[in-house]
Amino acid sequence: MPRAAVPFPPLMGLLVLLAASGLLIAFAGTWQLVRGTDRPGGRGVAWCIANDRPCDPEDLGLPADRWRDRVFRLSRGEQTRGYEIDGGDPDGPLVLVVHGHSAGRHHAMATLACAVPVASRVAAFDLPGHGSVQKLFSRQGLREPEDVAVVLGQLLAERPAGTPAPPVVLLGYSMGAQISLAAAAGPLRGQLAGVVLLAVYRYHGEPIRAFLREHGLPWWPFQPLGDLFTAVRTRGASRFDRVEAAADVDCPALLLSFRDDPLCPLASAEAIAAAIPHARLEVFDGVDHTDFHLREPQRYTSLVQDFLRSHRP
Template sequence: MLMALGAGAILWQMNKPRRKTLGVVLAMGGAVEPADLELEGEEVTFNLSDGSASPGWIVTGDVANGPAAVVVHGHRDSRFGSLYRAQMLRPYCSHIAVFDLPGHGDAQAKRCLMGDREAEDIHAVVDGLPEGMVGEAGLVLLGYSMGATFVLKAAALWPELVERGGVIACAPYRWWDEGLRGQMKRRALPTWPMVPLVAGVLHAASRMNLSLGERPGFDRADDAAALQSPLLVLHGDEDTICPLSAGQAIAEAAPRGELAVIEGGTHNQLLGADYDAVHTALSGFFKKLGKQP
């Protein structure tokens, strides 16, 4: 009974993460609008795949004829955290869109579905971009942690989204349970038998057409292998949540994949660990866009 309750508690936290809303970010002293990071941006509302509303911004980049980008945040993050990634992309893009995934931030949808529908949400956001925002330079999908797995899945399902652009995966996990195991180990919690129990519940829910999370068994390296567009994987060598081996396998599987190992980068502090290394990798990636392999 205790094990079943524990598995239920894990699933609850996965589906109902603590939201990083406007009030929470204000209390933390974080950026709550583009201007806080010296960015220009227009506040917008996107409709996700179920029709629910998700607030966001479209940030203006420095390259008028450059690619557009959509940023997808990780678990327990929100569009506010994505503003820092938009700041990172500004020197390379024309516009950068950020939004809240379901169950996160101030999104109307109440539950995170852990990959069961989020790829469709990304497609819906792309469809909802202003006319002309995605020009000849194409579109880049950037995802962080859980968001990285979602953009890999979306690009594999709909390669036309990034046909002239590409994908940037920051600290991605390869298998469904890598992030969960990492978080549990960090909190000194036993992964057995809890993780197998959670997997069993997800399998059962899938058979009953219940949305609790993506069915275990996926391999994001398979999604990467389907990509014909450039893929950049940014991974920290001190990431204890998603192992570096996951990023390596994903990058190696992609026909046009490249891995940039960020020295000193952890899971939550990856992009700020070495700005020069990150921007060297980004500069090389954006130079590849639109070029035939």
């Protein structure tokens, strides 16, 4: 005689449905967060035009014979696009600009413009996951310090034979600032004249958590799951604290931060500045992230140019 089917309690069915839906939402949200940070794309020409920003050296008023489109090699052999600009001071430093997350070589133009008159050369390139190299994954600062070192090596190798190497200054903003900090403390330690850090942050997850909060998205469970996935994939390398690296920076550093930066807390910049042996922190009032050149353009230009002039040979 067949056994009677055991009825499934309606409440239990509802709980199972809710649990399955919650897991699906958590997985989908985490996947979108990880995918968005790994391959952000970058603010390219269209974004710059729509926001009335310069998108190439020509938009800075530079004649065609003073700048070049470049192809650089990254640390694992991949190619990336960039710009190289002849500066206004032949004795000035070589300035290598490292852009932030979701930015790129086009977006960097407004930030680097003030460096051109006092530098011998200024260069910017697309980091992995951005601009011309969107097929690669961004590692949000875990592997990019080696990319910076390789690109800089190519720029230095191109100087005329017999001429001394120019002093080198890294200028990084947001994610590019913590990448520049890691490069100065790691592969480029002992090779830099200075480093400019705009809106630097301390921990890998700081700007991500702030981004979720700013857009009204729940921090839990998306970021903890995303952090766990990234930590496993990078074998724990994403659990960095840039204050630890700051102590190994052996060149002068200029740090600029907004007092109420919604993405990169001022407290992080203060801790990093305190750890760097020779650092100066300048705080800008306002709620902003990296647009120092828009909030207080004269002060921003003066601070950056004075710092670069101090590193002429």
